[in-house]
Amino acid sequence: MNTIVCVKQVPDPEIPPAKFKIDPETKKVVPPPGVPPVISVYDERAVEAALRLKDKHKGKITVISVGAGKVSDVVRHALSMGADEGFVIEDGAFENLDSFGTATVLSKAIQKIGGYDLILCGRQAADWGAGQVGSILAEILGIPVVTFACGIEAVDKKLRVRRVVKDGFEILETPMPSLVTVSSEIGLPRLPAGMSLMLARKKQIPVWKPQDIGLDLSDLDKEKAHTEIIGLSIPTRKKECEIITGTTPAEAAIQLAEKLSQLF
Amino acid sequence: MATREVFWNISYPYVMYLLAALGVAYWIYSLYQRYQLWRIGRPDECTQEIGKRIRVFIQTLLTEILTHRKFLRDPFPGIMHFLIFWGWIILLLASAVDAFTYYANLHLVGTPYLWFSLIVDIGGLLVIIGMLMAVLRRYILKPERLNSVFDDGIITALILIILVTGYMVEGLRQAATELKTHPEWALWSPGGFVFAKAFEGMDEESLRFWHQWLWWFHALMTIGGFVYVGLVFSKFQHILVSPLNIFFRNLGPVGVPAPIDIEKAETLGVGEIKDFTWKQLLDLDACTNCGRCQDACPAWATGKPLSPRKVIQDLKVHMVKANKKQTHSSESVPTLVGEAPTEEEIWACTTCAACQETCPVYVEHLVKIIDLRRNLVLAHSKMPETAQLMLRNMQSRGHPWAGIQSLRLRGDWTSEIEVKVLSEGDRVKTLFWVGCTGALAERNVKATLSMAKVLKAVGIDFGVLGEAETCCGDPARRAGYEFQFQISAEQNIETFKNHQIQEIITMCPHCYHTLKNEYPKYGGAFKVIHYTQFLYDLIQQKKLNLSHALALNLTYQDPCYLGRYNHLYQEPRQVLQALPQIRLKEMERSRNRSFCCGGGGGHMWIEEQPGTTKINQMRLEDVLKTGADTVVTACPYCLQMFEESIEHKGMKETLKAKDLVELVEEAMEATRT
Secondary structure (H helix, E strand, C coil): CEEEEEECEEECCCCCHHHCEEECCCCEEECCCCCCEEECHHHHHHHHHHHHHHHHHCCEEEEEEEECCCCHHHHHHHHHHCCCEEEEEECHHHCCCCHHHHHHHHHHHHHHHCCCCEEEEECCCCCCCCCCHHHHHHHHHCCCEEEEEEEEEEECCEEEEEEEECCEEEEEEEECCEEEEECHHHCCCCCCCHHHHHHHHHCCCCEECHHHHCCCHHHHCHHHCCCCCCCCCCCCCCCCCCCCCCCCHHHHHHHHHHHHHHHC | CCCCCCCCCCCCHHHHHHHHHHHHHHHHHHHHHHHHHHCCCECCHHHCCHHHHHHHHHHHHHHHHCCCCCHHHCHHHHHHHHHHHHHHHHHHHHHHHHHHHHHCCCCCCHHHHHHHHHHHHHHHHHHHHHHHHHHHHHHHHCCCCCCCCHHHHHHHHHHHHHHHHHHHHHHHHHHHCHHHHCHHHHCCCHHHHHHHHHHCCCCHHHHHHHHHHHHHHHHHHHHHHHHHHHHCCCHHHHHHHHHHHHHCCCCCCCCCCCCCCCCCCCCCCCCCHHHCEHHHHHHHHHCCCCCHHHHHCHHHHCCCCCCHHHHHHHHHHHHHHHHHHHHHCCCCCCCCCCCCCCHHHHHCCCCCCHHHHHCCCCCCHHHHHHHHHHHHHHHHCCCCHHHHHHHHHHHHHCCCCCHHHHCCCCCHHHHHCCCEECCCCCCCCEEEECCHHHHHCHHHHHHHHHHHHHHHHCCCCEEECHHHCCCCCHHHHHCCCHHHHHHHHHHHHHHHHHCCCCEEEECCHHHHHHHHHHHHHHCCCCEEEEHHHHHHHHHHCCCCCCCCCCCEEEEECCCCCCCCCCCCCHHHHHHHHCCCCEEECCCCCCHHHCCCCCCCCCCCCCCCCCCCCCHHHHHHHHHHHHCCCEEEECCHHHHHHHHHHHHHHCCCCCCEEEEHHHHHHHHHHHHHC
């Protein structure tokens, strides 16, 4: 089965929030200098999900990424994990795309690639966390979407998807092709094996421009964007530490249980 | 004139020669068979530079083997082996002299003969004393590190029987001959004399009868010994195999694994016994199961499953078994890891090199363990979860740190002091290579700043890479993730070349080892110096004014990668001694016997397996025994490990962990203001 995985490059989410700055004029987040861009964590798990399906059913995995600058590193990372082919779609106009804009670009690229049974996205991006691209993309492509997957199986030309819900999970079946967004419960992404790591370094990753995928840049005009940023702020986190005491460990445990029950 | 008749009372001595020739031939055949077994391994570079090897071997023979320098570090077993070793040398030389003089018709007579008899008897006596010490140790004292097998008992008994019957034969001859004619001659063979006195009352016929029988028994036991040793490939073979191993030992830096050629590699690391090189298999047979490495191993000492002795012995058993199965049946070769040794054992190693340092026969454990890790990681993606996290971090952000430990960014420290941060196109001769931990971990940044201040104070023109510095690749290489190391090495070498760097000063001994000893194979040969060497040179040139008295009681932790890997024991100590008003008290285990902090081999990030205690806590006890108020080291891992163990013990008020350069900077303070 052939899978297309959409991955996004984000500033390293391990960077403490206080290191970021916000430009109030342009309403942009300015990451600190030298922050390495990394693959969005959920997207990495989407690649893992694709690889697990490939381990079982063979097929081909194509990875694509959209960006304004150099985003080939995240595609290369997916290749080193074991994906077969990668493309990046780059243009200066792609800076600050909203979910609709990103989905539009991705849909054009996916239509160019064609021949897919499954499209995978991360459940949300590690930077903005909007979690909309997957669903909008499915809508544009006219295929079913299942979100928050924690397990995907291919059974009789159908996809059986385990989906995380608040108090457990549900199992859904969807035809091929479908779009599935992947949640972290699917499991840890694999560490790229030695050989694929070295081979991925040598692979060519073609760069597509808007015209290569038949994209009309006017579709991405600001006026046509569906979202508008009103304000941005860096979250402040307060830490409070309270030592719970008790004459016996059992007593301390009871106190702790009471405290916790008050919190939730 | 004092003498004795060679082959007195013995008819058909050539029968003995014939049997001996057969016995020795069989023994040589057994060695040949073993040679064939080693050859299932891959080729090894150790057959190059034979001339240099001969030179080094002779040097080792004179300074180490004949003197037993390494053995005697452990007095009891050291003296024991010394006695047996020299006793046998005397006996073998004496036999050779005996045979030569007999067949060359140069019969030993008079005083030389008497001295000769005395020396031979002393040789035998030395062996007997040594063997009795061995029996005492192995079967009565039973130190933990000795793992006795059947073969040990057999060869012990065999040697004792051969020696005692030798004396008895001599005694019987003396009782029948010289005791009656020249009793003063007999005193020159004290071993035989004891028995001669005991047999004195017997009549000549029975003396001759028993002499003949015992003579043949003695000869047959000796010849049988050769056959036995060949038959079971007894550890007695170490007499030949271990020197061979010493001859072919790695002459380069310690613990440097061979690069994997991506284009040609058929296997990644060692998955089957035949993936080792033949020299690595020779290693297995050179091991005598003496257990010195086990005694030195920090993982074993703290109750982890790893014993370097057991790893080598298990691999040896596996080698024989796997080869038998391959040649004699269609059964598949048993898997290597899991059967011998286990994954837990392989991952418990901190690559501290204490095992190799102590091994008298130069068994090389480290590279084998890394080769086994390579296969697990590269071919099977099997590794502890924390190892995976570390490698993932290296891959995505160029350093192994994550979570709260990376509250800093790589270049943050440069904003706290004015330093030249190299940007594209900048050229500088001297690079100050900070290392991941020195740049990112808050505690270590203090040491980094100290070093930068010292460098500035002495007016060195240097640059740093700041954000552009990435990991040297050490943790990835030790964890077996070779390709990540290769990527890091190639990237860094390119960076060094772009800035036309000639000289690199490193903070971290692990970076030091990697840059200095491992990068040359990837095309990066730069002058790499550890900062302790640099400070030492400054002191030698009287360029450091250390006038501010510190008044501290210090002890010094030798970082493994500085000491055992690179033999820098003296430099850091000289720097310490130059500090005003300090007292340095060494720990019992120091210099090349130093005990690891627990942070090497990727273990700064790979979680320590449960054991009886943690390695850093055990080492802290060594520190406490010195009564020092400050433990000084020159490695960021050691510093982290000590900070952690001091905190764990609740001793933060009374014991400080310091980096050497921090003390130097403090001592300089007075001069700089």
